[in-house]
Each structure stands twice: as structure tokens, then as C-alpha cells.
Amino acid sequence: MTASNERTAAPPESASPGKAAASHHRPGAVLAVIVGCQLMIGVDSSVVTIALPEVKQGLGMSTGGLAWVQNAYMLAFGGLLLLGGRAGDVFGRRRAFTAGIALFTAASLLGGLAGTGWWLIAARAGQGVAAAVAAPSAMALIAQHFTGRARVRALSVFSAVAGAGAAVGMVAGGMLTEAGSWRWVFFVNIPLGLVLLPAAARVLAETPRRPGRFDLGGAAASTAGLTALVYALIRAGSDGWGDRRALAAFGAAAVLLAAFVLTERRARQPVMPLWLLTGRDRAASYLAQLLLTAGMYGAFFFLTQYLQQVLHYGPLRAGAAFLPMVGMQFAVVRLAPRLMARAGARPLVVAGALLLATGLLWLSRLSPGDGYAAGLLVPFLLMGAGGGLAIMPLNAAILGSVRPEHAGAASGVAQTMLWTGGSVGSAAMVTAYGAAASGHGIAPGMDAAFATGAVFAAGALAVAVLVLRVPR
Template sequence: MTSSDHRTAALPEPTAPGSAAASHHRPGTALSVIVGCQLMIALDTSVVTIALPEVQRGLGLSTGGLAWIQNAYMLAFGGLLLLGGRAGDVFGRRRTFAAGIALFTAASLLGGLADAGWWLLAARAAQGVAAAVAAPSAMALIAVTFQGAARVRALSVFSAVTGAGAAVGMLAGGVLTEAGSWRWVFFVNVPVGLALLLVAPRVLAETARRPGRFDLGGAAASVLGMTALVYALIRVGEDGWRDRPALAAFGAAAVLLAAFLAIERRARQPVMPLWLLTGRDRAASYLTQFCLTSAMFGAFFFLTQYLQDVRHYGPLRAGAAFVPMVGVQFAVVRLAPRLMARLGARTLVIAGAALVGAGLLWLSRLSAGDGYATGLLVPFLLMGAGGGLSIMPLNATILASVDPEHSGAASGVAQTMLWTGGSLGSAAMVTVYGSAVSGRDVLPGLDAAFTTGAVFAAAALAVAVLVLRVRH
């Protein structure tokens, strides 16, 4: 199947016998439930970032242990998304969606109650597993619930939440940490999760269950391989390229990821059908998504460090600094469907990648004396506009390139690219930062990290220009 098969994507997926079709009568509420889950998941990639200094003081964690509080979530999330997509196919997407929300709510409660580093680390990993279960079904439920122009509008809202969620999390983390305690960045998910669990069965129709097998070997190889790769990059940033554990981890990552590809070629029902990586437009969309999120998630992490360590902002003020980015991203995403109908998906993706790259290049010239208006506001606006222009067209291109019965797997791969891209991009930028920082002067390291982010954005731009061909 190639991107030319877009006509079949408009066909609705069959629902389970006897399931209520309430989503057709209350589409706004159905979309609110789907987007609410996605916002909760997206927020947790960054809402903890602002609170990390308080977490460190509260639990006595080392710097390395603190880094893994974030990585445990993103690695479990990105690594198990493909298995979560298969679970939706086998058990029904509404049922899988609700199970993921329930686990996420419980894990959030445990995280807020943590009194030791290992406890919080386990809770973050459990949150990542839960997000991997719920997220693929969230995107697939849009494909099932909405058709035609309504699907494009729904995807625009979904993409806005996905793209802006990390930045919104910065603001929410600052508010919760300064107003109460770092524990509230976890507790806030509990009432939200319970509300979603209450409403979801009433407004979302169940999809047909399809018999299938779970590729546990492939899932394990992918998670362990990505974990080893991120661990290696972080070790290199701390101890240099001659560090033996880092080199061993690189070797393990190569073996495990090669084993993953071998397992997927032979598996009767692979967790990631390799044909999803074929098809020019679909493959280009996945790669562009990976590169853009590599650039942007790493930038969020280092912008937080700059605001708090160099500019000496408090948690609330640091979070509020991201508001212009969030605002422009939401505004642009709302315009994206009309722009895509007029200009085509490829044009929007190219423009978006170029704007993100320009914002990161601007950030690479930051100095300690730069004010917010002169040093940060313009790149925030450029990155917000760039993310808003590119995310929805990429998701729409991916979903339009597969039959409805493969939408769960396709959306799982899409979100895998998004979240593993964020994890690996952040780790790569940490490596460059560690090599460039000079004593107590962190600015050379920050400049190098933002330059690395610009390179990721340039790679996304190159793929969009040279490979992506979809127009409308």
C-alpha cells in the first residue's frame, strides 16, 4: 500500500455488535474525551520538568537519577506505543483507551505519594506504559468517529494539543509547583482521569475486535534497544566518548535494534509491520515527525535550564515564559486545515520545519544579558508557528495512506516517532551540551545544544523538500 490509497481511509471502521453509536450524536463531547486524554499524556512529558529541582531536594536524588525520572516516562511511552496499537486492534479501541486511562490515573496517584527515588521512577515508567496503551487508540478513534472534513477539523484540534502539550506542561508545572508542591504535578491527573473514565463509555462507540497475537519479543527488543541508546548518549555527555559503559550500551543498542528488525521480518503478526515504513509520503511523514520532535523537545528542556539557571526565573515565571509559543501554536493549528486545502500538506510541512529551524538558530546566539523580548520572544513565536503548521498535515498524511483496519498500527508508529524522537533528541542535545560546557559557564553548552536542535530541524526540512510529495 502507498500514499495513493487515500480513498479507502475515508471508510468508517466497523463497530462492535451492540455498541452505542453515541459519538455520532455527541461528536463534540467525543472529541473532548479523546483530546482530554491526549492532553493529559502530552502534558506529562514536560509538566515534571519545571518541578525537577523541587523533586531533587525532596527525594535527595542525584543529577543522573533526576534525568531518569523524565526518561523513564518517555522511553516506556515511545517503546510500547506499537504494542498499544495492537492491543486496540485485538481488544477494541474504546476498551483499550479506557484501560490506559485507568492505569495512568493509578500511576499518577502513586507518583504523587512517592517518598523515595525508586518509587517515583517506577511510577513514571508505569505512566509511560499507560500512555502507550491509550495514545494509539486515541488517534485511531478519531479516524473511526469522524469522516471527511470533520476528521480534518478533529485532527487539527488533536494536533494542536499534541504539539502544544509540552509547552502547556511547562506553565502548568510552574503553577502547581509554586502554588503547592511538586506532588501536585502528579495528583492533578487523578480527577481528570476519573472524569474521562466516567464519560468515555457514554460517547465513544466500541470498534470490532480482531483476533491477533502480541509480538512481545519485538516490543521487548525495541524498548531495551532504545533505552540502551539513550543511556549511552547520556553517559557520553557526562563522561566522554571513552567511557566503557557508554560504548557497551551503544553496542547493546545496535544488537537489540537489529534483533528488533529481524523479529519483525519473521513475525506472523509483527508489532510494527515493516510495510508501514514503505510508501514515499508515509515514510517521509514519519521521518519528518521524528526530526521535528527531536529538535523541539530538547529545546524545551534546555530553555527551562536557561530560564531558571541563567535568568534565575522562579518556576511560575519560567512556565509563563512559554505562553506566547502555546498561543501562536493553537492559533496556527486552527488555520491549518484551511491552509492545507489551499496550499497542500507539503507546503505547510516545509514552512513549519523552516520556522522551527529559524527559531532554534536564533536561540543558539543567546547570551546572559539578553532580555526576554529581545532574546526569547521571537524564537518562541517562530517555533510555535512552525509546530502548528507541520504537525496536523503530517498526521493527516499518515492516516490517509492506510486502510481503516491499519489505522491503529499507523497511528502507533506516528506517535512512536514523536515520543522517541523527543527522547533521543533530548539525549543527543545533552551529549553535545556536556561536551561544550565550560566550567560554570553553561552558555557555550546551551548554544551548542540549540545548534544541534537546528540541525534536526534542517534534517526535517530536507526530507520534506526532497522526499515528501503529497499535495492535498
């Protein structure tokens, strides 16, 4: 990160001086609150996955309904993140951060109490809306409270939690489901939220309010467009590419996403300023984030299915199987700031994308006779190392390319790319699985799904090699 970027990353002078000064005496507490919120958000992207068989039995849901338990969260989250970033700018980032935590805690309580499938899906969507409010302010608050090398270290911890949150959710989901009930994957958020709310009010400095408008039309068009695209991909995987509903959904997605771009070009205060996508390095970083998470999140879903359906693991054992990935990711991300200081961001992104692509390609060659040690352990380690190397330098490149007043919007777009990549990538891998498994069984479908994930990771590698040029 250049010296000029460090100067522009300083906290705004108009921020509350007393609270800002106090927070800098407790940087560990500041980071703990921000990372605690990000952990809660990241874990909930996957904590339900291992519990889905129990949810299906408890609520009598269909397989299609179970898919929407996962997609409702990711689509609401990814689709409304940009609006959440605007909320932080208009109302103050600490206010938006705490409001998101409060709403997330309430939605988690409703999810744990769900008596029907639709109730549960609505609660998951509520969690996604809450996460969309809190998450952009979480990353922007790091830009506000930390500068220079301290910011790089803080981003390394934040990126470790963001990258490993889904894998941690697998472990936690298995433990909670095995120990009690699937409802505990929701109830566990309540005490964490009750701790984070007063802590955030004590240690985080508020940012000044910036009067503005909410681009509700742009937010609605982007969310509806992404929902239509994911539905179309899932429908095509189950009913074929000639299915009329799938084709209609693809058409609707194209129209809605085009309307989103036109709305943003004309809006006085767009939810996603299109200039954020114009800088070469920033645009490349956004695209690489989308492609990396497209491969990773789809892989998590299918790895869970492989562990439980092919290797016949129970929920606890299936969750524990992800521990090597989590451990590797945390270990690597602790080294990433020092490696980036010596080599720059680009080599780390290249290495991370290459490791992730290799791990996914390895998984695409699995055979039913492969056990955990022979078939899964090395890919888990490769994927953990790849995610740990790549995500933090991309976040640092994005935040380092904008002034502090644009940090909320820039971080909102960054996380939109992460969660949009996760939902679209998962849907694409489900489509590939359905096409290959039809009439041939689970194994060919799994191979096709993981190969699709490897293509996404290879795309991120190509972007890093051919486009990204972040200065050291």
C-alpha cells in the same frame, strides 16, 4: 486528502451501530474525550521538568536520577506504543483507551505519594506504559468517528494539543509547583482521569475485536534498544565518547535494534509491520515527525534550565514564559486545515520545519545578557508557529495512506516516532551541551544544545523538500 482516502477512512461497518450512531450526534463530546486524554498524556511529558529542583530537594535525588524521572516516562511511552496499538486492535480501541486512562490515573497517584527516587521513577515508567496503551487508540478513534473535512478539523485540534502539550506542561508545572508542592503535578491527573473514564464509556463507539498475537519479543527489543541508545548518549555527554560504558551501551543498542528488525521480519503478527515504512510519503512523514520532535523536546528542557539558571526565574514565571509559544501554536493550528485545503500538506510541513529551525538557530546565538524580550520571545513564537503548521499535515498524511483496519498500527508508529524523537533528541542535545560546557561554562553548552536542535529541524526540512510528495 483524496476522495479515495476519505472512502477508506469510514468507520468499520461491524462497529457497534447503536453507539456509533449516538456518538455522531455528539461529535464535540467525542473529540473532547479523545483530546482530554491526549492533553493529559502530552502535558505529563514535561509537567515534571520545572518541578525537578523541588523533587531533588524533597527526595534527595542526584542529577542523574532526575534525568531518569523524565526519561522513564518517554522511553516506556515510545518503546511500548507499538504494542499499545496492537492491544487496541485485539481488544477493541475503546477498551484499550479506557484501560490506559485507568492505569495512568493510578500511576499518577503513586507518583504523587512517592517517598523515594526509585519509587518516583517507577511511577513515571508506569505513566509511560499507560500512555502507550491509550495514545494509539486515541488517534485511531478519530479515524473511526470522523471522515472527510470533519476528520481534518478533528485532527487539527488533536495535533494542536499533541504539539502544544509539552509547552502547556511547562506552564502547568510552574503553576502547580509554585502554588503548592511538586506532588501536585501528579495529583492533578486524578480528577481528570475520573472524568474521562465514564465519559469515554458513554460517547465512544467500540471497534470489533481482531484476534491476534502480541509480539512481546519485538516490543522488548525496541524498548531495550532505545533505552540503551539514550543511556549511551547521556553517558557520552558526561564522561566522554571514549567511556567504556557508553561504548558498550552503543553496541548493545545496535544489537538490540537490529534484533528488533529481524524479529519484525519473521513475526507472524509483528508489533510494527515493516510495510508501514515502505510508502514514500508515509515513511517521509514518520521521519519528519521524529526529527521535528527531536529538536523541540530537547529545546524545552534547555529552555527551562536557561530561564531558571541564567535569568533566575521562579517556577511560576518560568512556566508562564512558554505562554506565547502555546498561544501561537493553537492559533496557527486552527488555520492549518484551511491552508492545507488550499495548498496541500507539503507546503505546510516545509514552512513549519523552516520556522522551527529558524527559532532554534536563533536560540543558539543567545548571550547571557539577553533578556526574555530580546532573546526568547521571537524564538518562542517561531517554534509555536512551526509546530502548529507541521504536525497536523503529517498526521493527516499518515492516516490518509492506510485503510481503517490498519489505523491503530499506523497511528502507533506515528506516536512512536514523536516520543522516540523526543527522548533521543533530548539525549543528543544533552551530549552536545556536556561537550561544549566542559571547562567553558553554561552559555557555550546552551548554544551547542540549541544548534543541535536546529540540525534536527533542518533535517526535517530536507525530508519535506526532497522526499515528501503528498497530493493535495
